[in-house]
Amino acid sequence: MTKVAVLGSGSWGTAYAKVLADAGSEVLLWARRPEVATSVNRYQENPDYLPGVTLPITLKATADYRQALDGARIVVLAIPSQTLRENLADWRDFIGPDATLVSLMKGIELGTTMRMSQVIAEVGGVGDERIAVVTGPNLAREIAGEQPAATVIACADHDRAVELQQASQTAYFRPYTHTDVVGCELGGAVKNVIALACGIAEGMGFGDNTKATLMTRGLAETSRLGVALGAQRGTFSGLAGLGDLAATCTSPLSRNRTFGERLGIGESLEQALRRTKQVAEGVKSCRSILDLATKNGVEMPITAAVVAICHEGRRARDEVGALMGRATKPESLA
Ligand SMILES: NC(=O)c1ccc[n+]([C@@H]2O[C@H](COP(=O)([O-])OP(=O)(O)OC[C@H]3O[C@@H](n4cnc5c(N)ncnc54)[C@H](O)[C@@H]3O)[C@@H](O)[C@H]2O)c1
Numbered sequence: 001m002t003k004v005a006v007l008g009s010g011s012w013g014t015a016y017a018k019v020l021a022d023a024g025s026e027v028l029l030w031a032r033r034p035e036v037a038t039s040v041n042r043y044q045e046n047p048d049y050l051p052g053v054t055l056p057i058t059l060k061a062t063a064d065y066r067q068a069l070d071g072a073r074i075v076v077l078a079i080p081s082q083t084l085r086e087n088l089a090d091w092r093d094f095i096g097p098d099a100t101l102v103s104l105m106k107g108i109e110l111g112t113t114m115r116m117s118q119v120i121a122e123v124g125g126v127g128d129e130r131i132a133v134v135t136g137p138n139l140a141r142e143i144a145g146e147q148p149a150a151t152v153i154a155c156a157d158h159d160r161a162v163e164l165q166q167a168s169q170t171a172y173f174r175p176y177t178h179t180d181v182v183g184c185e186l187g188g189a190v191k192n193v194i195a196l197a198c199g200i201a202e203g204m205g206f207g208d209n210t211k212a213t214l215m216t217r218g219l220a221e222t223s224r225l226g227v228a229l230g231a232q233r234g235t236f237s238g239l240a241g242l243g244d245l246a247a248t249c250t251s252p253l254s255r256n257r258t259f260g261e262r263l264g265i266g267e268s269l270e271q272a273l274r275r276t277k278q279v280a281e282g283v284k285s286c287r288s289i290l291d292l293a294t295k296n297g298v299e300m301p302i303t304a305a306v307v308a309i310c311h312e313g314r315r316a317r318d319e320v321g322a323l324m325g326r327a328t329k330p331e332s333l334a
Pocket residue numbers: 008009010011012013014032049078079080081083087104105106107138139140141277278279281
């Protein structure tokens with residue numbers, strides 16, 4: 001039986017740990033707070049992040065990351081993106097020499113503009129062939145409720161991707177493999193920013209035309225950035241691109257979309273942050289994504305508008321005017 005460590009017991013860490021346990025692996029979930037581990041072990045529930053979901057009896061938890069990592073063939077990283085560098089520095093010495101490191105995170109590091117797999121390679125000192133990314137239209141609550149969905153497992157080493165695919169395949173969760181790690185990670189990170197924009201539009205009272213416009217043009221700017229960074233254009237039409245964008249921009253379960261809605265009704269960033277217990281990755285990553293785009297000479301007007309609203313004190317209404325007033329041009333999907 002494959003031994004798996006899932007580091008991070010928030011909503012997605014817990015839901016994906018359930019998938020892995022349901023698929024037959026021996027899974028140990030690491031929780032920062034001992035009471036979360038106790039609740040998983042005693043009551044098969046993570047009441048803070050997935051209340052009402054009964055976890056498999058075979059899924060165990062611990063507050064000791066060394067115990068979780070001991071003998072793990074697969075190590076899943078499920079913490080907020082901006083905390084990865086610091087946490088992995090503590091964990092790296094306890095990770096087995098041939099373990100696969102799996103990122104569930106959908107963000108870009110502030111300051112370095114690195115993707116999560118790049119942070120893992122640098123801090124963990126591991127080759128790309130040992131790093132995989134799981135991404136797609138995977139709202140944790142729906143997966144935990146065993147509602148059917150697909151995902152993408154991207155890894156430079158196809159055999160490892162297949163190994164993880166087999167370890168994640170259940171009656172309700174269908175993983176596809178992919179080799180375009182860059183495109184899959186960018187799809188996951190940028191859709192959070194576009195979901196913020198859709199939430200803002202919703203909060204401002206705009207309807208479906210506005211949100212469809214943001215999604216379509218948001219995907220165009222995502223793919224423009226991706227191609228400039230070496231991603232395959234086709235990745236953005238798949239689960240990691242369009243699939244995740246559609247789920248996140250339209251679902252009331254999305255933290256990014258919900259956060260945007262608060263901004264759209266006129267709350268300040270601080271007010272919205274105070275009301276948000278879980279991570280809405282796009283709020284921080286919009287800045288690193290815009291930096292990455294600027295460094296690479298790529299125009300991302302929707303991302304720039306989200307940065308302006310979140311971090312530069314600009315009014316949403318003014319940003320709508322700026323976006324709509326841009327020079328006219330032919331439609332291009334890149
Ligand atoms: N929730 C989803 O539906 C979903 C789906 C796919 C991908 N993701 C991505 O997965 C990642 C994790 O998201 P989540 O939904 O589990 O988040 P969450 O907010 O539900 O949980 C975050 C977890 O990280 C822990 N944590 C917070 N700060 C920490 C720190 N400084 N050091 C260590 N641990 C810390 C929290 O205690 C919690 O257990 C994010 O990048 C998110 O974008 C989430």
